Amino acid sequence: MELYSARICPFAERTRLVLVEKGIEHEHVEVDLSDKSERFMEVSPYGKVPAIMHNGVALYESAIINEYLDDVFPEPALSPADPVLRARGRIWVHYCDDKFLNDYYPLLTGSDADARDDLRGRVLDHFHFIDEHGLGASSDNGPYWFGAAPTLVDFAYFPFFERLPAWSHYRSISIPSECRRLKRWIAAMWMRASVQEIANSADYYVEHYKGYADAA
Ligand SMILES: N[C@@H](CCC(=O)N[C@@H](CS)C(=O)NCC(=O)O)C(=O)O
Known part of the structure; x- marks a missing residue:
């Protein structure tokens, strides 16, 4: 799991919080948003943080990443059962x-x-x-x-x-x-x-x- 993040970004923080809550090991890549690398643009076509790369799959948009993390790493559950x-x-x-x-x-x-x-x-x-x-x-x-x-x-x-x-x-x-x-x-x-x-x-x-x- 790679996380592309920026310290100031509240959206990236959403995903960072969920990664920590679930104890998901990951490599943290701090992105300079004023100097985006080619690799970052491949993982995050919108050019925004957060983005993740997991098992060869690139995902972006914080709310969608967080639902994915909750699906793939179900414990502790971060969605109601109902x-x-x-x-x-x-x-x-x-x-x-x-x-x-x-x-x-x-x-x-x-x-x-x-x-x-x-x-x-x-x-x-x-x-x-x-x-x-x-x-x-x-x-x-x-x-x-x-x-x-x-x-x-x-x-x-x-x-x-x-x-x-x-x-x-x-x-x-x-x-x-x-x-x-x-x-x-x-x-x-x-x-x-x-x-x-x-x-x-x-x-x-x-x-x-x-x-x-x-x-x-
Ligand atoms: N809807 C996106 C918003 C993410 C977002 O706006 N990230 C900002 C930093 S807080 C960003 O990466 N901006 C870089 C840019 O637009 O060039 C999400 O929820 O992930």
Whole structure:
């Protein structure tokens, strides 16, 4: 197993977390995204991290890689057994990629001050929506999306919440106090050994996102 990754990349981190959670041995290839090798472009035709090469098969797109890893390395299972919950989990990963991130990143990188106020409101709406309809729907018996044990959904979202200190620093946004489930989820995720092994400090993100935030 080869993993093509970049330290700053939240999508690559999704896959790194799953590799550690499952104890999958792999070779870590750190990619310089400003100087992509031919080998990397073969494994990752979109030119994006993460990508993996496993048994001669190249795969890319973090959500798809993570489902593959859960299929091929079933222990510990990182998807609910119930097909309905599995489908709901996929909807939540799609929500992250298709809705939440469409407002979250522009809030940091967008240039217009009015647009920024609008985006801040939308991101706060996402926090409330996740708290009520994501964690609120199924986390009665534990802090994670589907209760007592973490699943691919938790690892899909966490890297973006790990980076929240940069948004707080540059865009004055934080988790509203009434989003208690979301706060409990973030705290539970920080306790995991995989997160402690991989996560970067708040200062790291403040420093590394400075260029994006200042350019706006
Ligand atoms: N949808 C992709 C997004 C991956 C992505 O955007 N990766 C960024 C780094 S965070 C990247 O490799 N960018 C390089 C480029 O676009 O040239 C996934 O989930 O894997």
